[in-house]
Amino acid sequence: MTVDDDRDLSEWLETDGLGGFASGTVRGQRTRRYHALLLVAQKPPAERVVLVNGIVVVVETPDGEYPISTQYYRGDVRSPDGGKRLESFSIEPWPTWRFEISEAVTIVQELFVPEGLPGVAMRWRVEGPRSGLSLRVRPFLSGRDFHALHHANPDFDSTTHRAAGSLSWQPYPDMPSIHAQANARFIEAPDWYYGFLYTAERERGLDDLEDLATPGEFHWDLNPQDAYLLLSANQPISKLSGNEGLSAENCYAAIAQKERHRREQAGREAETVRSYIVKRGAGASVIAGYPWFGDWGRDTFIALRGLCLTSPDRLAIAHRILLLWSETVSQGMLPNRFPDRGDTPEYNAVDASLWYIVAIQESFDAHRRENRGFPHGETTRLLAAVDAILDGYTAGTRYGIRMDDDGLIAAGEPGVQLTWMDAKVGDWVVTPRIGKPVEIQALWINALAFAGRYDRDRRAQLEIAQASFTEKFWNEADGYLHDIVDHNHVAGSVDAAFRPNQIFAAGGLPIALLDNDKCRRVVEAVEAQLLTPIGLRSLAPGHPDYKPRYQGDLRTRDAAYHQGTVWPWLMGPFVEAWLKAHGGSDAAKSQAKQRFLQPLQEHLQQSGLGHISEVADAEPPHTPRGCPFQAWSYGEYLRIKAMVQ
Template sequence: MTRIGSPFDLSHLEDEWLEADGFGGFASGTAGMLRTRRYHALLLSATRAPGGRMVLVNGVEVWLEAHGQRFPLSMQRYGPDVIYPDLRGSLDSFDTVLWPTWRVRVDARTVAITEAFVSKATGATVLRWRLEGNGLGDLGVPVLKVRPLLSGRDYHALHHENPAFNFSAQISGDQSCVSWQPYGGLPVVGAATNGVYTHAPDWYRNFCYVREQERGLDYREDLATPGVFSFDIASGEAVMILSASSASSASGKSDTATSILIANDKTTAATHAAYLAQTEQQRRNALGSRLQRSADAYIVTRNEGRTMLAGFPWFTDWGRDTFIAMRGLLIASNRLDDAEAILLEWAGTLSEGMLPNRFPDYGDAPEYNSVDASLWFVVALHEYLATQHASAATRAHLQQAAEAILTGYTNGTRFNIAACADDGLLRCGVPGVQLTWMDAKVGDWVVTPRIGKPVEVQALWINALRIASAWNPQWQQPAERATLSFRQRFVDPATQALFDNVDVDHVPGTVDRAIRPNQVFAIGGLPFPLLEGAAARAVLGQVEAQLLTPLGLRSLAPSDPAYRGHYGGSPLERDGAYHQGTVWLWLIGPFVEAWLRVNGASAPNLAQARARFLAPLYAHLDCAGLDHLSEIADGDAPHTPAGTPFQAWSLGELLRVENLLARFERGGA
């Protein structure tokens, strides 16, 4: 896990941490305590798991009082860009070794330690504070003060001062357990503590979220604070357990705050927090490696089954991302029960041979605007079934789902998706709809429409046909025919690499020569390569020469006039660059597999692959989204990370390639 300091390296001030609850909710923030996004919060709950996410407790204002002096232990950023209190000189260190932990120097002899973690057992956020040293003893008995900062809003929105906010509190007899309901219909927020609550309503105004400002979005917010908790921290650890009642009841988890309110015992919160910490530490240790502990964040509940979030903080569950990511996050990590549950959950959403591209956050009808999500499902199914984990009934059910996909695609389905009679390749696309993974769209502008026969779609189609032919021979001939057509139609005579698209806009014979990473799937990233020998070397050579960066593959070659080397600015600017040169970290997986297939998996090549291609990703675990991998990075050096800092398929592909390398090192195929 990540360690920063001591002394604290200020270049890591805005690196981000994540604590997920397994139901779509999470806590997150920065190593430097400053909230930089609207999504940073201590209690963010999914009211309709994994959707309906609401920000309930955004943060806390924390300080020590001793003999009339005030020593701040938290800092905030206010507009236009004012940090107050400013603890940057007092922040000794931050680490995520167990969970987010800060050390703040109060004076020469005293350090205050703050811990924050989410308990998967309860869905609650646990905050703990303690002192090391005795410098404050000269100033009298120190008292810790904590003001919760509340909103009660959709996690995509912002909150502003208004008369409708309900400050009223339900308080236990000894004032240590309190609950609030900021707005009617929202979850009840509970705070169970070993302190004493004093009701003192107020507004903290004009918080500034710089990441939102950079993205061209609204970035200022007002938060309500209903009161102050006081703790006798000189006598021991101070504890606050935050929970949301509706999220707890909906998930079947115990309502921590309510149970402690009923107990009405000041020792209960501290005892329960210690139990939750012990239980959570044991759970995390049992997960295995650092990567596997991070992978656990993306696995969440949907209905009675399981699904996978594409990333944090803003993604929901996307089909394409799920089936790509699960190969590393679950199958390569031997989490086969979860893999089976997710495959079965998604198989139940089949419609006209298609699986959804994503589930909207608010429970609306799933969106089926993807040509490749269904094909990635077949690939993930293949890798899962190869483990021999599935029962005969499950195997038959999943194979039936794959057959429905291939039949639907063969006969034709939505968005002009169909196998062509003349060459057996898969066509797709209608104007105004983005169907491939290069799916940026702004209003009516589809940035990379790729209507026709995109190269990676053919690789997926042929792989799916070959996979199904193992149990149903009827798919063998279509697979052979499509493979022959692919080799005849996709090789660019000028470079011997591959076209990105043929029959562009469904015009026979037209080609797209844009140099993109999609061609790598013909030689890596899928179970069955379509090219070997000189043809494979030509593809790898072009990709390595023009697209490879330390963090992944560019989505377009810098030599292309449409290339955009920086991802940033307004939504229009960002979406215009998303697949026009921006680096995608997940693509390093198929590239490394292709590189080993072409160059051979000798011991020197395996060592070179680790040093050249994987080492930069491991270094990236210690910046941006700590212990995770970012979604994207700038195409231009220094390849600054961007997009979401916690991306499932980026981490999944690193795990998958690690598993692949380990098999080769053991002498396996």
């Protein structure tokens, strides 16, 4: 893509499949604390740390020096501003920048993160005459938790350790060592650079200044060779990749050839999917979003429906994920998330377990369509997990989650957030949704319907729940569903706020809970009040709690998170329900493709390049916010794409 001022802070992402990643902006300016070249997971996919934050890159010519990197400092000082020489940028097959040095000379900078390795490979090549050209690269190191910021201190060890073919640094004893291989001279010149300013952190009301250490500078003569720099954690990348003994340029060539072939075979869509799939123990999981989320249960099960179940090539990955999570069932619940540090999962989610059952059902159905089966023992494990969940909810489990006498699921207690609308600041739960939330009933009834395929007792539960649902939730006067009934566990009370959660009961899941006329009325109401080009609003305009923008400090943002803010992932269930309401004809699919899919495809080039954002402002121009790379947003985009084919 060509670069302009509106797009030069769009973000790119490279991931290692272990939880680590490299990321930054097209311009090269780090705007987040998470932007880094070497960010690795010490206990995949968790305990992530930043080791190499960035680099200064300067091209030397007979006519003078030309920086091609960008740094941003306290006081809004951009120095150097190498981005002004940026001619074009592409993420194919990996992030590649073209810098115009003169009419005759272009420097091409490229980098990639090899699959399965905690490292990054970089190359600078010359297009045009090389005579008199040289290159300097100064790395900036920290050694910190990826959520934290780094400041100058006397404990940082900038000593350069030299070994055959590589250099290394050990900034702190409890951090991984940093290894570098390059076809360059390295000149030791330890120093501190102070006051890097991260504008995205400032906009989010967070600490925004950082100090970084540099151990020195790499020097290349670009006549006659290109420049190569390989950075990795714990060991040299040549050893990690099985290329021990190779020079930096030959090691780069070996891993680049392998990586290029893999990406070309997979294609861009599969490569984007791969960025969210991570190793956890002997199994696999899904990173909810980059740059700050880990693997969350709810997000994993929603996301894998699109990431994995829309392609026969990825069914085995979905199966591995489902098997891994089957081992985590406790009292009928699956974890909401695994923490960044420590092994104790958090179980504060009423919907994660039910989404898990939906994912199992759709995985079984997808395998059946492809005439593939599961080993008997694995089927038994998954169905045992389903039964354990349904038994736990029927009998009652944590946080007041239980099946009530009407066959529906009641949940919640003060101070705990249990649904996907889970914003909490201190002791303040912004949207507590205590009682019987509408989407929980839709998920519960779909789960019972699946279990009813092999268990007669579940069919009896299903009939009771289905009969209760329409009677209690349907708002005939307004033609839509209440968001919560028996609100705050008070029989007969309702929360009639108009939210998107009702779409799951009106065709946004495999089984609709309403008749065709009521489904159509819900879809029309949601379309009229909540639909935007890239997702659904989380609350209708006009409600006293409606927030038009998702901006400001943490408390202000969380107050808006589910109070109007647009969520792209909700476009998936909406389109599913919309197509059912319009008969699923070819004409309906064609209309849906143009109206709903095309704006999402345009968004792929607007924020996190090749990805779909977490959220957006409720009001035009619906500026993307939150994580620029969100798993369930991209997964639902793929589901929509499959629906409208």
